[in-house]
Amino acid sequence: MWKAQFVDWIILEDVTLRQASSKRLQWLILNGGELASQLLPESHASVSRWIHDAFQRRWKIIFDLIKNAKSSVHLSFDLWTASNGFNYVGIVSHFVDGKGLKRDVLIGLPRVIGPHSGENIATYIKKVIDCYELGSKLGYFVLDNASTNDTCLEALALWFPIDVSKRRLRCIGHIINLVVRAVIFGENVSKFEDELRGASDETCFEIWARKGAIGKLHNLATYIRRSDQRRQVLRDLQDELASDDVIFTIDLVVDGKTRWNSVYLMAKRALELRDALELYQIRWQKPRNDPRHRDLTKDFLDAEGWAELQRFRDFLEPFYILTKTMEGNANRDGKEGGHGAVWETLKTMDYMFIAFNNAAASCRDEPESHFKRGIECGWVKLEEYYKLTDMTPVYRAALALHPTYGYDYFEEHWNGTMRKPSWFKGMKTVVSSLYDEYRRQAEV
DSSP: OHHHHHHHHHHHTTOOHHHHTOHHHHHHHHTTOHHHHHHOOSSHHHHHHHHHHHHHHHHHHHHHHHHTOSSOEEEEEEEEEOTTSOEEEEEEEEEEOTTSOEEEEEEEOOBOOSOOOHHHHHHHHHHHHHHTTOTTTEEEEEEOSOHHHHHHHHHHTTTSOOOHHHHEEEOHHHHHHHHHHHHHHOSOHHHHHHHHTTOOHHHHHHHHHTTHHHHHHHHHHHHHHTOHHHHHHHHHHHHHHOOTTOOOOOOOOOOOTTOHHHHHHHHHHHHHTHHHHHHHHHHOOOOTTOTTSOOGGGGOOOHHHHHHHHHHHHHHHHHHHHHHHHTSOTTSTTOTTOTTOTHHHHHHHHHHHHHHHHHHHHTTTSOOOHHHHHHHHHHHHHHHHHHHHTTOTHHHHHHHTOTTTHHHHHHHIIIIITOOHHHHHHHHHHHHHHHHHHHHHHHO
């Protein structure tokens, strides 16, 4: 019992093998008496062996859980790089166990050696599937939108009975990310990232400056935050402008390069600091003794720039909240079927559709702007993923079978608000076909 708890402590607290067998820890435990001394590991190799033995014992528990599952076993997997530089693929199973409880269980974390191609990753997934004898029980695969995942499933379909297009679920959080990144950075985000990679400091500033008010704010925030003296100037300006009841100042937030949620937070904070930033711009002077110093006037925000920032901030805020909401665990005790469940995917995308439709209408008659082009790019990306959901009937079935929504939801939104009657008609056909498929399986 003590050894099992000791192993749990090592794993859950991320204790290294050498720390777990250190002389100082031994001395600490030895003060607990003679019984404690008999339980101490002799070396880090002993600790490693204990963990391996514990894994073997617990593997059988998981194997039996999966073997007795009442449902199909659905899998999600993703690559992960450890602090030592090794690459792993984490594989998590999702199923209803023999007692009717929903389970999310890590079933594999093999090290990936070789290329990160879909074919290579598939070989590691296959070994885990074979290890748990899952081949005939496979359900859906919940993955992000990387093209290597499509290739991986196609490779797995050579070994197991998988209809890739119907069984491939896409992470809604990742869809939101791709769509909103297109709004901020344009239609070719990868090209933008490639241009920044390896570019000189001044070149990076120039590349960002082409991204409208967002790019100029990035440069302004980066410039100010690089020096504590500049940050202090901004704090002093806040004090100068503040009313008597304000007792603290706040710093600018700089975005995490092309991470859209940090761009939203940067814009939000900048708007809060608008008065101080405008005064900073008025008083800024280029150092006379440094001709290579960045000419910050290129990045100054005028009234038009501030207006564009406000539009981005207002448009992005619901998506920021939506992303946080969809990160929820739909299987958490007491929250079953909540945020992050399959039925919410189409509902979320419909919300995005309406938001884009309204934004496009608001700037339809305006001259070209970064915001207007961004809305167009984001809408194209959203429609791309709408079409991909057509290939996976369970999205529509999950929402149609939800007791609160059912067919009425599609009637109201697809037939009504969104004016997509062909989508509504196709939905009913697809859901009926999927129902018949499950009915036939139940009759066998």
